[in-house]
Amino acid sequence: MASYTITVNNKKHSVDVLPDTPLLWVLRDELNLVGAKFGCGIAQCGACTVLMNDNAIRACSYPVSAVGTNKITTIEGLSENGDHPVQKAWDEMDVPQCGYCQSGQVMAAVALLKRKPNPTDDDINAAMSNICRCGTYVRIRKAVHLAANKTGK
């Protein structure tokens, strides 16, 4: 076991875990932040997407030992009241079906919009590689565009 201090949603947390523990399981099992989801464990589906600084990372395959002083943001820390423009756009477009992948989708969209405030459809295709098993891609795409419009105003 080893001790790590990581910054999640602007708070410092110390955890004592196996050194190869993926960040996902530290968030879910140690910090009780269950918004990031387990889907595949091999960085394929993106259900576990969180932000490290401003970039989307797949927490299921990112060892806690590599986090260091980088700032982690999970969906729980995205906004105080669930009113981040991306969260609002997702609600407005009524995107979720089962909803399981959507926190990862939202975090991927947040990272995309930080990099490209007005993404094209091709930008969305390239950046939004998360799997939605329910097939809500049409609405996800519309919600990303809507969030871009909201942010731009």
Place this chain on the structure above:
Amino acid sequence: MKQVQSNISRRNFLKITSLAGGGILLGFELLANAGAEAITDAPLFAPNAYLSIDPKGIITLMAPNPEIGQGVKTALPMLLAEELDVDWNKVVINQADYDKEKYGNQSAGGSGAIRGRYEPIRKAGAVARHMLIAAAAETWNVPAEECSTENGFVLHKASGKKLSYGELATKSAGMPVPQNVSLKDPKDFKIIGKRIKNIDNKGILTGKPLFGIDTRREGMLYCMVSRPPAFGKKLKSFDDSDTRKIPGVKNVVRTEHVVAVLATNTWAAKKGRDALKVEWEDTGKLESTSDHLAAFKDLIQQKNEKPDRNDGDAEKALANAKKVIESVYEVPVLSHAPMEPINFFADVRDGKADLYGPTQVPGRAIADVAKALGIAEANITLGLPRQGGGFGRKLRSDNVVEAALISSVAKAPIQMIWTREDDMQGDFYRPNGMYRYRAAINANNELDGWYLIAAALNAGRAAAADNFPAGAITNYRTDSQGLSSNIQTGPWRAPTHNAIAFAEQSFLDEIAHELKKDPVAFRLELLDKAKNNPAGKVNYNIDKFRSVIDLVTKMSNWGKNTPGRYKGFAAYYSFNTYVAEVAEISMQNGKPKVHKVYCAVNCGQVVNLSGAENQVQGAIVDGLGHAWFTEITFDKGAVQQKNFNTYKMMRMQDAPLDVEVQFVETNEAPTGLGEPALPPIAAVVCNAIFAATGKRIRKLPFNGAFQDK
């Protein structure tokens, strides 16, 4: 106004309402599911209810069925709210735990929740509304007929009096239960048919612990399980010495079939599970997909003397045909792969079981757990979280039983989690199948014979034999040939239809091209024949079929093509719902790109327009993705695709830019919607690929036909 019998007895109602805290609490599942005996025997203080109104005005609606992404946690309470006449934004919605006595059939499958509960739930809301009116009328000493309701208030317009449902709650509890209640005329609907957002959006979008996998309980241990690595193998022995050295591992237990590792966190449980040295032994044949395909090839040449359907004489028509068109279609095994990996919480101690997690069939799960543990169903409770997809996987209770058995042996509360690899090897798969079609074209250039021999894994009836074009072809025959296997198969979204629609709707397209007829016009001709001169029984509604074909041809400008764009068409009937779809594609660098899909649906009254549209769009993307990329193959009983790196799912880059959905306007009772839009899409896109390239796709997934050059 429609009059319906309420059938609630006064005695039962008094029992139901004898609740602490006053207020009215109505149980109406009995209206739908039970006879008078059950009603009068309802236990005292049983919370036998779907809606409650407390004196403070809090209106709580219960969502009885499991929510797996199909939207019933929103749509079922909408039905209640409509007839109760309340402000949708002010109600509280709670997911019901499993309780057969209170809620009847609480399952998620067969596109059945809305179909089955449409009228009973509305009646319950209407009964409550009538009693609130009666309470107000008595309070004001005016005739009930002069009172009306609006957004949670009873009004007496003549005097301008107004009372909220909360103010009337206690008095309403003492009102007689109406024997006849009128349901709203659909033209007066304020909630049904409108766009209502998923009621869990806020929780989903802020990361609240809504799902089974998010369960955290005092003293709970995380659990990973070692299961057989192939069908045809079983547990022989194991050595857990390395496992027990891993920090965090607390226990290793064995049930009859599996070894479970319990730990203080998921990662330690997984590492411990992976460190087990397990010996497996063969118990049966180790089957491979190549064996199944070879067997199918033989089977589709063999007539079954007991046909699924047999009109006229298809063999004679083929023998006398001017031309015979023969094609063989093939679909692969699929995994369900719900995004939320299989899991369940179980706390089995002292002869009692507390269960919480994802299942589409809580009733069956409880029965199976009771049997496995040897305890009474009455000693088992089962709560229903929101579920990260179902698609039919959770129609099996294996996960519930497994978790309960492990908890029972370990005598500890556990949360069992499967990895994606566990899920891919441990599924009840969509069976693969092979379909040999022969069509007879007679001297008048008419289709007058059709003979399908369908072979599929573990399938007694491999085709939907009564589906269109049955009824439209004079000599029509369908035979099934099942192939028995120890590989587990089970229902996958739109069972049978999800495979046969591809083959049948592609073959119809082939025949249309052979006859030099427009594929839509050809379907309409066949429907005319089924109407005017049917062959055998016709199990579908021809007018409804036409309603969706007419609508989608208008939506898509069928017959007019933008240069470089090509269209494909199919129409299909399943779960009492009619669907017609058109896809518009182009070929880019030798590969198909799907630009837009148009879909017309006749599913009766739409309950939640936003949810319904989402279901149809999702079903189309789901069906298209699986037709394009996805297959499971077996090598000596072991799955060869272990995770999403090799089991390819549809992603954003390949999804259609838009899926336009229109519903035929009707106030007929709702029919199924979670599944019907999925079956035709594979053929729709493959028919468009034929239009674009002249290449006929007869084998799924079709990605194999367009590899990089």
